[in-house]
Amino acid sequence: MSATLDLTARQRSAATEPAPAAPAGRRSPTFRRALRIASIALFIAAWQLAVHYRLSLGVVTFANMPSPANTIPALWDLLHSPKLPMHLAASLTRVLVGFCAAAVVGVGLGLAIGRYRALEDILLPPLEMLRPIPAVAWIPLAILMFPSSELSMMFITFIGALFPILLNTIHGVEAVDPRLVATARGLGTGTLSLYTEVVLPGAAPSIFTGLSIGMGTAWFCLVTAEMIAGQYGIGYFTWESYTLQNYADIVVGMALIGVLGMGSSLLVKRVGNALTPWYRLRGARQ
Template identity: 75%
Template sequence: MSAILEAAQTASIRRAAAGQQIWRPARLIRALARIAAVLACVGIWQVLAEHHVSLGFVTFANVPAPSDVVPAAWALLHSPKLPMHLLSSLTRVLVGFVAASVVGIGLGLAIGRYRAFEDTLLPPLEVLRPIPAVAWIPLAILMFPSSEMSMMFITFIGALFPILLNTIHGVEGVDPRLVATARSLGTRGGALFSEVILPGAAPAIVTGLSIGMGTAWFCLVSAEMIAGQYGIGYFTWESYTLQNYADIVVGMLLIGALGMGSSLLVRRAGLALIPWYRMEASQR
């Protein structure tokens, strides 16, 4: 019997190793294809901007080329203001995101689980949801005594609704049979939430947190238009007013990189906390 088990284990190890050998070249090819796609886009951008191509409905006459953006990015990296820009933007985004996470998950669990909260809280939230972040700027200035709080509020608004809606959908998507089984075993109240509802909704919540982090960065430029002397969004807007067009692209790319990196970090951290979901995904 032990010999049979050892043979089976050896065969499974060999199959896994063979699968890894097959997947490694495929992953390398995919990575190279993605890099090539990015380089192709940069090349097209360089040609269009360098030759001031005009397509009628859009023109590249004033668009800086990558050859202009690279020196501007290098200058920003060596600027003494860069740490303050990064610190200001990161603080505003993180404070707004954390507040949106607490409020969005809390309201989402309540609305998704109880009809009374759905009937009383969801309608006004749905009215507020389509309002863009820019439209909140005048009201934010009137509501908060400091411009810093106003900017954090704008990032909060940007992150809130993706987190809220994904949490609601995650709670509503929990299998009713799991809830019925837990109740039959005597699980009630907070234990039902912590042991059944929250784990079942966790994958959707993680998705909402990842999207919310991205939208918080998306709203950063709108937030930092209010006031202030530092911030990546403020740097981007100031570059436009000063007609430093290459710096505009540098600020945009920096916001994109920070948003992508922070969203990926949030998603990876969230998935690490829900190993059962990763096991289900690997079995599909």
């Protein structure tokens, strides 16, 4: 009884104590957000000045580059174009289908390879041989393998997203504490429960890191994918602008791919943070 009263008193005392102050040097979220926006503005200003003064660094020259002042009207025209929704819908479909397929295959193979050495010896060597092949080199085989250009383009984005997801999943599984696995087996945990209750939660932070990187690389491969064929897509718009020498539109297409890739990768990261509340980085970054 006295122990219960003592525990209750300590809980009340903890509830009335003020929350610990943030460590000195930690910046507020508002300040950090403003700092990031300022960095983007500074980059754009430097780009404008480099083009305006025709900066030449010997190997690199900005004399023929479109400036932000020339790009903004091109962006305005695209935003008011009736083709923009079709471009976005086509690219989003290709990236999401390729990414989702890569997530299923990459996480599934990663969980298996990370746990069983025999599968690592059989499956990982050919996968490691395929990993350095650039997406553009897959275009001829993709055209031969798939009956439609749409499936070929989805395959290219799949290839781009697969290997970051696969390797990060393997790393996450291998990093799970062996003592946790041994304890779970000692308590009679079956293979399926071992995966769902021990291996998967332990590897989840690395898996979501791979998913975030994989989403970015899927967008990275979008221009390569949409070089195959098609009439719509942000990558196709960018490539077509190059062939037509609409240089400002090239920058607009690149910027849209960058924004969409950054936003979707950030979304995957936020989902990962929400689903792994037990995972926290150790130490505070200044």
